[in-house]
Amino acid sequence: MPENKKLFIKILKIELEETGVDTALLIDIYRSRYTNREITQYVQRENEALLEREIHCLEKMVPELEKFPIDDYKDKDSFVQGLSVFLKSFVEVNQFPQAAFLLAERKLQKVVKYIY
Numbered sequence: 835m836p837e838n839k840k841l842f843i844k845i846l847k848i849e850l851e852e853t854g855v856d857t858a859l860l861i862d863i864y865r866s867r868y869t870n871r872e873i874t875q876y877v878q879r880e881n882e883a884l885l886e887r888e889i890h891c892l893e894k895m896v897p898e899l900e901k902f903p904i905d906d907y908k909d910k911d912s913f914v915q916g917l918s919v920f921l922k923s924f925v926e927v928n929q930f931p932q933a934a935f936l937l938a939e940r941k942l943q944k945v946v947k948y949i950y
Contacts, residue, residue, distance in 0.1 A: 839904040839913060842949045847896050849941040854892040861885050884931060891930035898924055910950050918942060
C-alpha cells in the first residue's frame, strides 16, 4: 500500500502540473479574444489575473505534496479523504482562489480511478 500511495502522489503531481499548463493556455485564449474584440479589456484582465493566481497555487501545491504524511493513513479511503483535506487547507491558508481547490479535487478523483 505505501508504494501505491507514493505512486498516487507522483501521478497527482503530474496531473496538477498539466492543469497549470492548460490554465496558461486559457490566458492565451482570453488575450486572443480581447485582440479580436470579443471581450473587453476589463474582462480579459480580470480573467487573466484569476487564472494566474490559480497557476501560482498549482505551482506551490505540487511541492507541498511532499509534506503530506502518507504513512498516517492505513486505508485507501482515509488516504484520499486526508489528501483532499490537505489540499483544501493549503488553498484556504494561502488564500488562493477556491477554483484551484476544485481543479485539484477533480485531479485527485481522476487519480483515484487510475490507482484504485
